[in-house]
Each structure stands twice: as C-alpha cells, then as structure tokens.
Amino acid sequence: MNYCVDKLNLKRAAFSRRLSRLMVLEGIKSYAEYNAPQPLYLAYSNSLAQGSTRFDFCSLEPTFEGEVIPFTYTCNPGLLTIETDKGKLEVCFDGIELVRFRTSDGLGLRWKLTFNSHEQFMDRLDGTVYAAFERIGEFLFEATRGSQKHDSRWIALAMKPTDTQIDWQPDAEGRLEAYVKFAEGGVNRPAELHDFDACVKENLKDYEDWYKIYPPVPERYEEIKRFAVYIIWSNYVAPQGEIKVPMIYMMRTGALVRAMGWHQSYQAMALWPDIDTAVDLLYSMFTFQDEYGQLPDGASDKYVNMLAPKPPFQGFALSYILDRAGEEVLTLEHCRLLYEPMVKWIGWWTSFRDRDKDGLVSYVHGDESGWDDASIFSKGMPVSSPDIAAFLVLCMEACGLFAKKLGLKKESEDWYKKSSEMLDRMIKAFWNGNKFICFKDTTHEIIDEECIAVYQPIILGKRLPKEIIDKIADTVSDPEKFFTPNGFTSESQQSDYYDTMHGGFMLGTILAPVQMMMTVGLYMAGRKDVALLNMRNWCEKSLTEGPQVIMPSPPMKKEKEASGARAVLGVDRNAKPVPGGYCSWGCPVFLVFANLLYEEEKNLNGVKGA
Structure with a gap:
C-alpha cells in the first residue's frame, strides 16, 4: 500500500x-x-x-x-x-x-x-x-x-x-x-x-501545523510519519453530543468509531513536545468520570460505554512525557486539571477492585486489562495481576507530583508513600524469583501463564530492581518465546495458548500497544539493547506495512482447533479492511519509536538521524 x-x-x-x-x-x-x-x-x-x-x-x-x-x-x-x-x-x-x-x-x-x-x-x-x-x-x-x-x-x-x-x-x-x-x-x-x-x-496549513507539533524522526521514516500524523489529524474530532472536548477516534468507519479509554494517553505520549495538547488528551476521558471515579471503556458523540473501563494508563503516559520534556513543563493549571480526577480514578480501582482488601487490585473483566482474551484469565475471574499494580504505582506517583507542584506537601508525601508501598506489595505478591505470576482473587490459586501482561511491569523502568529488569528483558528478547522481527508476541510462542489462526486478540497477535509498553519500559529501564532493536524492527516494518496496530505473527508450531471462544479479531486475518477505516492506534506507537531512534542516532552521530 x-x-x-x-x-x-x-x-x-x-x-x-x-x-x-x-x-x-x-x-x-x-x-x-x-x-x-x-x-x-x-x-x-x-x-x-x-x-x-x-x-x-x-x-x-x-x-x-x-x-x-x-x-x-x-x-x-x-x-x-x-x-x-x-x-x-x-x-x-x-x-x-x-x-x-x-x-x-x-x-x-x-x-x-x-x-x-x-x-x-x-x-x-x-x-x-x-x-x-x-x-x-x-x-x-x-x-x-x-x-x-x-x-x-x-x-x-x-x-x-x-x-x-x-x-x-x-x-x-x-x-x-x-x-x-x-x-x-x-x-x-x-x-x-x-x-x-x-x-x-x-x-493544508492546518495539517502542516499539526504535523509540526510532533518531534523529529529519522529521514527514512519521514513519509510514514506524515501518513501517521494525517491519520491522527483526520481522527481528531470536535466536541459533539456526548463528547465535550476534542478527542481522537480509533477509526472513522468500522467497529471502533469512538475514542477508547486509554487510547487518548497513547496519543498524548506522541505529542509530548506540546504539553498543553498532551495534557488535554490525558484529561479528556476524565470528562466522562462518574461519581465513583470510574472512566469508560470508550465513548463517542452518541454513547458512553461504562461496562468495563480500560486500565489506568495515564500515569505511564505522563511518566514518559515528563521524561522527554522535563517536569518543569507541567504547570499549576495542568496539575489542577488532572489531580482530583486522578485521585478519584485511583480510588475507584482501590475501592471497587480490591474485594478482599489485601491492597492488591484485581480485574473482574478481561476488557479492564485491555487484553480481552489473555491467557491470564484462563482460570476465570477475578484475577489479581502485576500489570494493574504497575499502572497504579505510576498513577500514584503522578498524584504525588501534582500535589507537590500545588504546594500540598502532606498529600504529596502520602501519594509518594502509597506508590512505593504498591510497588513493594506488587513485587512481594507476584514475583516468584524468575517471573511475575497472577492469582485468583479470593482463592490465591496461582495463574502461571506466558502472557506478555505478566512482563508488563517493565513500564516501571528503573523503579524495578535490576534483577527483575534483566529477567524480563532476557525472556521477552528470546526468539523462541516473545521476540520476533515484527515485534513482541502477546503470548509466548511456546505456550499452549499461542494461537494465530482463530481470531484471538492476546493469544499471540503482535500488537502495537504491547510494543509501546514493553519497548518504552525496557528503554526507560536501561535495557536499550532490546528496546532499540525492537524499535528499529517495528519502524522498518512500518515502511511496508504502515503504522499498523497489528503486524504479522509467526506461524503456530502445531495445528490447533478453535477453542469455541469469541474470536475477538474475527477468524479471517486476511479479510480486507473496512473502507476508510485505517486505525489511529498504531500511529503514536510508530511516532514514539521513530523519535526515540532519531534521538539515539543524533547522540551517536552528533548529527540528525539519517
């Protein structure tokens, strides 16, 4: 194409x-x-x-x-x-x-x-x-x-x-x-x-002005960057109906003509040079926040879906943005806008998803993780999982920063303490010495699957002990398990659940959002060897495949019958696309990776990335 x-x-x-x-x-x-x-x-x-x-x-x-x-x-x-x-x-x-x-x-x-x-x-x-x-x-x-x-x-x-x-x-x-x-x-x-x-x-000027907001990429990716920015630009819709602020739709036609609960934060990460627009996108889903603090799965001008929220991604997105732009770009106005909604959002998870009050949050629906049919849910719900704890660590840390900038010293100290305690609790509860595991909420039955979600705490970067960072990096970089020339698979290729034939979503599919979390996390954790290799592979593949949400997965090593479960993506992976429905979700992933490669090449060569 x-x-x-x-x-x-x-x-x-x-x-x-x-x-x-x-x-x-x-x-x-x-x-x-x-x-x-x-x-x-x-x-x-x-x-x-x-x-x-x-x-x-x-x-x-x-x-x-x-x-x-x-x-x-x-x-x-x-x-x-x-x-x-x-x-x-x-x-x-x-x-x-x-x-x-x-x-x-x-x-x-x-x-x-x-x-x-x-x-x-x-x-x-x-x-x-x-x-x-x-x-x-x-x-x-x-x-x-x-x-x-x-x-x-x-x-x-x-x-x-x-x-x-x-x-x-x-x-x-x-x-x-x-x-x-x-x-x-x-x-x-x-x-x-x-x-x-x-x-x-x-x-044309409006497009060019929007394009100029995004940070530079190596020259060889310039055409793909312009296309990715066009997709985002043309999916950025005005307030109307249920939508009260501008938001970025996933698609213009097809099944996802709406703004998804965590998608706005992915887009904010790619827009880090424009902190006002980035913060507006981080805030946008809070305009739907209910009285208990819950956010929607997604929303459009016609409806708001509160069935199951998406995970609290805002803290991770903000951590990346401020690492790139510096904490000084965050103004008092930004902090006032985000602080109280974020406090309520954290409170919803800790109040409504910690049934046994052990300080660990659980998922009661696959959609709440963003990984609808992941193998960590194979034994049923609710599931206590390390990835949701990692998300909350970063949200709590963000609240500590907001409170500090707002002059709320005691609240700031409390939030930083809560973040540190959640991190410690996560490691003690889920780390078995070799990897993170999950368990059933009330029975504490161990769920030891090879889903990429259990490696997702890498989003915490250097907040994790080096031993954990290295074990995660070494596992996901293993070509027999997760690593491929097209990106990390969502399920280990050695797993009995690995299935790329029957329409599963998180059972081996190579997904852009998985790459964002794993690769940025590895980069921030200091494992640039793995992160940069995956970034380069992803961006090179984008030259032929475009800034996609899904890249081709390795074939299954053995034939497998369909499970009879809902095929999230549909059975026919080769089906033609919906007219005009290019998805914007993969675009910020490409833009983030290409910009990081540009910076690495600039630092290496002393000149602009080539």
Missing part, C-alpha cells in the same frame, strides 16, 4: 480534516476486485453502540454530457482531485461541516442516495434538496453554479424515498460549483462560501 499523504488511498484512509466527522472514502463493492477502482462515497462517522457503521448511502461519480465516465483520483490533506479523460473535478472542505466541489472542464457529478425506511428526501424548491438519514443526520445539496435536478419519489408502503439520483450539470461555460452541507438536524444554507483555493490552503 502507498503511505504517501500526497497520494492518499481512500480505501484505507478517508479524505477528511481535523475536527470534522464528514469524509470522502472509496467504497468496496467487490472484494474480488479490491485493487480495481471502486465508487467514492460521501460519508459521516456515525458511531453506533453495536460497533457498526453505515458509509455507503451517498455515492458520487463524475459525468460528461449526462453520462457517467471512468475516473481516477489523487488526494492530499487539502484537496481531492477526481481525474477523467474529459477533465478534472476538485473537492475540498470549507470548515468542518461543508464539502465543496468545482470544475471548469464541462464535467458534472452524479449522486446516488440509498434510503432505509422512515428516512427522507425533500426538494425545498429554493435550489436546494435535503436528505435525512437515521442516526446520521441531514445533508443539503446545492449547485451554486450550474444546475441541479433529481428523480426522487416517495414510496408509501416502504415509508421511504426511492433510491435517488441527483445530477449536477455545468453551466454553458462548462463550470460547476456546488456544495454539500451536513448538520445533525435543522440543516440550512451556509451563511458564507469561502474562496475555494483559500479553503484548500487553510486545510
């Missing part, structure tokens, strides 16, 4: 802009002809609770003298150009809810709208037509230069309009200018249409 932002592939990455939920993408009508040109669609990132999205209700094709003609396209962050043998048609965003179209080559544009029952199409008899789609919103179409006509009729028994064709035709001079405006309700004509070329420039 091409990962050049000046030649975006709209099958994978939608044409959009920062803060907008509108997009243009290339649909996939035929997977058998996946590499052939497919229809373009104007779509909207509607996030339904059941994890499905509808994107194919509004297709567009260029016409000439009233007939649809073949086309190709080129696309960059500011402009989509639809190219034909007869000329070209240009598309850009005018703000976040308005898409503009123009041509001077005699081309037209044909829209095909498909409706479900109870949806609506109406000619407003003022030059505009209106289409309303359930749980999505309303679209207003108008040709401001040229003409517009449609063939819509109402079907009484079906309680919907016919599938409708809207034709935009150029004027006598061959020019066409038009727009589509979106609103969740009450859509009206725009108050102003800005100069088209100025809109293109503004969108």
Whole structure:
C-alpha cells in the first residue's frame, strides 16, 4: 500500500480534516476486485453502540454530457482531485461541516442516495434538496453554479424515498460549483462560501501545523510519519453530543468509531513536545468520570460505554512525557486539571477492585486489562495481576507530583508513600524469583501463564530492581518465546495458548500497544539493547506495512482447533479492511519509536538521524 499523504488511498484512509466527522472514502463493492477502482462515497462517522457503521448511502461519480465516465483520483490533506479523460473535478472542505466541489472542464457529478425506511428526501424548491438519514443526520445539496435536478419519489408502503439520483450539470461555460452541507438536524444554507483555493490552503496549513507539533524522526521514516500524523489529524474530532472536548477516534468507519479509554494517553505520549495538547488528551476521558471515579471503556458523540473501563494508563503516559520534556513543563493549571480526577480514578480501582482488601487490585473483566482474551484469565475471574499494580504505582506517583507542584506537601508525601508501598506489595505478591505470576482473587490459586501482561511491569523502568529488569528483558528478547522481527508476541510462542489462526486478540497477535509498553519500559529501564532493536524492527516494518496496530505473527508450531471462544479479531486475518477505516492506534506507537531512534542516532552521530 502507498503511505504517501500526497497520494492518499481512500480505501484505507478517508479524505477528511481535523475536527470534522464528514469524509470522502472509496467504497468496496467487490472484494474480488479490491485493487480495481471502486465508487467514492460521501460519508459521516456515525458511531453506533453495536460497533457498526453505515458509509455507503451517498455515492458520487463524475459525468460528461449526462453520462457517467471512468475516473481516477489523487488526494492530499487539502484537496481531492477526481481525474477523467474529459477533465478534472476538485473537492475540498470549507470548515468542518461543508464539502465543496468545482470544475471548469464541462464535467458534472452524479449522486446516488440509498434510503432505509422512515428516512427522507425533500426538494425545498429554493435550489436546494435535503436528505435525512437515521442516526446520521441531514445533508443539503446545492449547485451554486450550474444546475441541479433529481428523480426522487416517495414510496408509501416502504415509508421511504426511492433510491435517488441527483445530477449536477455545468453551466454553458462548462463550470460547476456546488456544495454539500451536513448538520445533525435543522440543516440550512451556509451563511458564507469561502474562496475555494483559500479553503484548500487553510486545510493544508492546518495539517502542516499539526504535523509540526510532533518531534523529529529519522529521514527514512519521514513519509510514514506524515501518513501517521494525517491519520491522527483526520481522527481528531470536535466536541459533539456526548463528547465535550476534542478527542481522537480509533477509526472513522468500522467497529471502533469512538475514542477508547486509554487510547487518548497513547496519543498524548506522541505529542509530548506540546504539553498543553498532551495534557488535554490525558484529561479528556476524565470528562466522562462518574461519581465513583470510574472512566469508560470508550465513548463517542452518541454513547458512553461504562461496562468495563480500560486500565489506568495515564500515569505511564505522563511518566514518559515528563521524561522527554522535563517536569518543569507541567504547570499549576495542568496539575489542577488532572489531580482530583486522578485521585478519584485511583480510588475507584482501590475501592471497587480490591474485594478482599489485601491492597492488591484485581480485574473482574478481561476488557479492564485491555487484553480481552489473555491467557491470564484462563482460570476465570477475578484475577489479581502485576500489570494493574504497575499502572497504579505510576498513577500514584503522578498524584504525588501534582500535589507537590500545588504546594500540598502532606498529600504529596502520602501519594509518594502509597506508590512505593504498591510497588513493594506488587513485587512481594507476584514475583516468584524468575517471573511475575497472577492469582485468583479470593482463592490465591496461582495463574502461571506466558502472557506478555505478566512482563508488563517493565513500564516501571528503573523503579524495578535490576534483577527483575534483566529477567524480563532476557525472556521477552528470546526468539523462541516473545521476540520476533515484527515485534513482541502477546503470548509466548511456546505456550499452549499461542494461537494465530482463530481470531484471538492476546493469544499471540503482535500488537502495537504491547510494543509501546514493553519497548518504552525496557528503554526507560536501561535495557536499550532490546528496546532499540525492537524499535528499529517495528519502524522498518512500518515502511511496508504502515503504522499498523497489528503486524504479522509467526506461524503456530502445531495445528490447533478453535477453542469455541469469541474470536475477538474475527477468524479471517486476511479479510480486507473496512473502507476508510485505517486505525489511529498504531500511529503514536510508530511516532514514539521513530523519535526515540532519531534521538539515539543524533547522540551517536552528533548529527540528525539519517
């Protein structure tokens, strides 16, 4: 796949802009002809609770003298150009809810709208037509230069309009200018249409300004960096509905059209040079915090999922950010924003996930760990695990820092003490002399599995004893166990649970978030030999695979029947992607690794990374 932002592939990455939920993408009508040109669609990132999205209700094709003609396209962050043998048609965003179209080559544009029952199409008899789609919103179409006509009729028994064709035709001079405006309700004509070329420039500038926030990477990774930043930029959505502050969605289409509970913190790590934006992202999930301190699994403009939270990742993210930027960048305002919510967040875990009051927190649901189907849950729930203790050590330490900066000396001392005590308790309870283990909450039955989660306390860096650091590093760097040229596997290749064939999530899959925690942890712990090798491998693989969430895993050493358990990722690992649904989760992982490599190469060579 091409990962050049000046030649975006709209099958994978939608044409959009920062803060907008509108997009243009290339649909996939035929997977058998996946590499052939497919229809373009104007779509909207509607996030339904059941994890499905509808994107194919509004297709567009260029016409000439009233007939649809073949086309190709080129696309960059500011402009989509639809190219034909007869000329070209240009598309850009005018703000976040308005898409503009123009041509001077005699081309037209044909829209095909498909409706479900109870949806609506109406000619407003003022030059505009209106289409309303359930749980999505309303679209207003108008040709401001040229003409517009449609063939819509109402079907009484079906309680919907016919599938409708809207034709935009150029004027006598061959020019066409038009727009589509979106609103969740009450859509009206725009108050102003800005100069088209100025809109293109503004969108490009907005992308470039966002790009400049991110720290440098070696030159050979520059193109992938620009693509990764585009994915993040185009997934950064404005407040709307349930979302009260800007957030970064996981995907624009597909099953994860929402902001996930810990994903915002991954993104904050990559944005460490801009401490204000990084802190805003760390804080964003706290806007959903309930009265007990719980945060959601994820949220969108349409719903908030409080079934099971994600782990308290904020402390680890902040630790990395401040290690890179220095504690002095953290202002009193930042500390005031984060302190009380973080205290409540820690309190939720220690109050509601420590049933036997032994000072150790347990998971009662796989999703709470982020590793839904991990082998550490093979004996049932609840599970006391070292990774959640490590997360809390860093959150408590962060609260100590916030309190210190706020002049709350006693509270600061208490939090640092709690952090130290949690660390000691974690090592005494879970370290068996060779590795960390887990156990059942109430029975203390040992769970000794080879899941990467039991090595995850490496996020504590040099807070861990050197003996533990080295044993973790030596184990995960073993190519017979976790280490591969594509990254660390989520389950040891020697484990009976290792399964890369039947859709498991944490049973061997090579996942970007696993790489982030393990690799940054090893780096901070001083085991740069392992960390830098994995970073280089990951970034080199990204040159061909892109800044992915999932990299190819080694094959299973023996055939295995499906367990019958829920296939988190789906059985077919080779299934084609959802149109326009490139996931933003892997992007900050690539950006963090590439920046660390840049710094290492700069220090080694005395010049910029090459």
